[in-house]
Amino acid sequence: HGHRFGRRVGSIGMCEWPGRVQKGQKMPGQYGNVKTTVKNEVVSFDAENGILVVKGSIPGHNGARGLVRIVK
Template structure:
């Protein structure tokens, strides 16, 4: 079963020894249409409305606060509020979020290169260094670790659930989850 969640942030348990935990809030969602293996789910997002979204809301006759639609695997057999009982019984979840985008970065930051010596008289510094080959093959090989776009990619991590607060719809999972605080992602029950 899948759910749309918002990353609240990180905290820790008060047990000894304490464990780092990430808090995820399950967003309010409505199941609009149930197919064989998946369902169309509407959820609340801070994004602007457009004609296409208004048409979807009219088609499924839901309120205007639900302004995003996505296809998920759900436990529901019919349209209505999303069923949270699988989360209460789950032990492990798979969280998929978009990592923080760091823009165009150099090779040292992107690939954890050590760089050159920091003494007087050198010109190496934070540069990549030599990237080419000899006369054969006479080109830079594909996949060479070079400066470029770093972050802003999808990342999935399996986490153990410590607790699930059904009233406030908050999941506490052991360890970290990719993405900035406040970012939206998906959570799938793995076990």
């Protein structure tokens, strides 16, 4: 599930009529401050240094702590 354009917008409105963006149009924005489940692919894991490399974006600021749950 999911798509590579999941957090990007395509067309956001019509041209001549109504000539504006409709209320409630989904757009990318803040990606954090709430409990979020993200399904990312694990690329590699370095047990010696405790580094987990995943493919994709992670919610939170740089250096933030997160909870990782591995699901098969």
